[in-house]
Amino acid sequence: MIAALLVLAQVLGAPPATPSAATPVAPRPPQDWSRLAPLRFVAPPRPDPGVSVYVRSETQAGRCAATTRTADGWALRVDMAALVGADGRARQIIPRAIDCPTVEQFAVGLMSRTTRDNVDAAGILADIWLKTSLTFAWTN
Numbered sequence: 001m002i003a004a005l006l007v008l009a010q011v012l013g014a015p016p017a018t019p020s021a022a023t024p025v026a027p028r029p030p031q032d033w034s035r036l037a038p039l040r041f042v043a044p045p046r047p048d049p050g051v052s053v054y055v056r057s058e059t060q061a062g063r064c065a066a067t068t069r070t071a072d073g074w075a076l077r078v079d080m081a082a083l084v085g086a087d088g089r090a091r092q093i094i095p096r097a098i099d100c101p102t103v104e105q106f107a108v109g110l111m112s113r114t115t116r117d118n119v120d121a122a123g124i125l126a127d128i129w130l131k132t133s134l135t136f137a138w139t140n
Contacts, residue, residue: 040120064100073139078107088121
């Protein structure tokens with residue numbers, strides 16, 4: 001039924017659907033993240049060594065080569081930009097590409113949980129892009 005309506009709309013020359021004027025458009029993240037202010041938290045996030053287990057397994061499986069050797073083992077850092085509103089809610093979080101999509105998205109999920117009701121919104125008057133990062137560390 002829906003397909004028939006779509007074909008009928010094409011035949012009759014119906015204009016393509018466009019977003020309404022009321023649809024908010026999020027600002028695009030800047031290309032240069034070095035000028036972004038850091039994302040501040042009300043309570044500092046508590047490190048959870050358990051989250052590094054997944055990143056370690058992705059690295060050991062050969063799906064992520066962005067790790068670096070440290071004095072204590074291995075580490076992988078994921079930089080992110082977060083679009084934060086005046087209400088302190090993170091509206092969008094994007095990772096910097098490290099050629100490891102599974103870990104990039106994993107980090108975004110963790111940051112989404114970390115920012116929930118925990119962003120220091122003092123001085124934020126409108127949507128603004130801020131930077132943050134997560135570092136996963138483990139020993140072999």
